[in-house]
Amino acid sequence: FNQAENADTDPNTLAPLLGFKPKPKADYTLVVVDTQAPGAGQSVTLVPTYENMAKLAKGEIKGVDPAQVDKVMTPEYSAEYDKHMEEFEKDGLDIQERDDVAEYADEHFSIADNKEKFKARAAVQSEFGANQHFTGDGTTKNLLPGGGDRGAVETYTLDKNPKTLGDLESRGSAKRLPAKRL
Numbered sequence: 001f002n003q004a005e006n007a008d009t010d011p012n013t014l015a016p017l018l019g020f021k022p023k024p025k026a027d028y029t030l031v032v033v034d035t036q037a038p039g040a041g042q043s044v045t046l047v048p049t050y051e052n053m054a055k056l057a058k059g060e061i062k063g064v065d066p067a068q069v070d071k072v073m074t075p076e077y078s079a080e081y082d083k084h085m086e087e088f089e090k091d092g093l094d095i096q097e098r099d100d101v102a103e104y105a106d107e108h109f110s111i112a113d114n115k116e117k118f119k120a121r122a123a124v125q126s127e128f129g130a131n132q133h134f135t136g137d138g139t140t141k142n143l144l145p146g147g148g149d150r151g152a153v154e155t156y157t158l159d160k161n162p163k164t165l166g167d168l169e170s171r172g173s174a175k176r177l178p179a180k181r182l
Contacts, residue, residue, distance in 0.1 A: 010182040016143035017151040019133040028179035031165065035157055037173030048128075048156040050074060050136035056158065057124045068120035075136060081121050084108065085132035095126050128156065 008014070009030055015022035022028065035043045046052045054073035058066040071077060087108070093100035101122040105115040124130050133141040140151035168174035 008182070009177055009179045011179045012181055013144065014179070017140065017147070019135075019140035019143065019151060020131060021143060030177040030179055031174060032177065033168060033174045035159075035173075037171065043157045043159040045155050045157045047138040048130065048134070048136075048154050049138055053124060053128060053130050053134075053136075053156070056128065056156075060158070061123050061127050064120050064123050065116065068116050069124065072117050072121035073124065073136070077117065077121065078132070078134060078136060081118070082132040084118060095122055095131075098126075101126075128158075 011022040011026075011028040014030075015028075035045065046056065050073040054069050057064065057069045057073070061069075072081070084104075088095070088100075088104050091104065093104055095101065101119055105118045109115040109118060125132070125134075133143065135141050135150070139153055142148055142151035144151075163171075165174060165176070169176070
């Protein structure tokens, strides 16, 4: 939070600092969750490195080949994935839709292993948010012009027994803050 507070609540500043591009007309809300508060749930927190995210993906994502996860959670594949995601997004496809991912893979890869690698990496992004800007070293990629290569230091929290946001708010362990464009 301390690293992002300079961005205030402006999604045009905050989102690139956290490694994603805001949609121009979308409304955003910041949610601050105290994962240590009583009743917050059963969470596991880690530094999102390639190794840690691969281990998490292999244990949590059903139907993904662990060998493919090892192949795609690398700096080398990240560079390739970044290029594919530019095209994927230009095509108006949704990473949350497995049919879109399969369609893209079928259209852009002739080698089965390359299709499976793309699908595995897309699954990691879909499940855990490790998008094409994922650096694998525990920091976000800073997308602000002139802002340097790295944004905020990251942690990733997976809640094994998630509560609803309303429940967390009623317990005092979460708060919504409206994002306001400057």
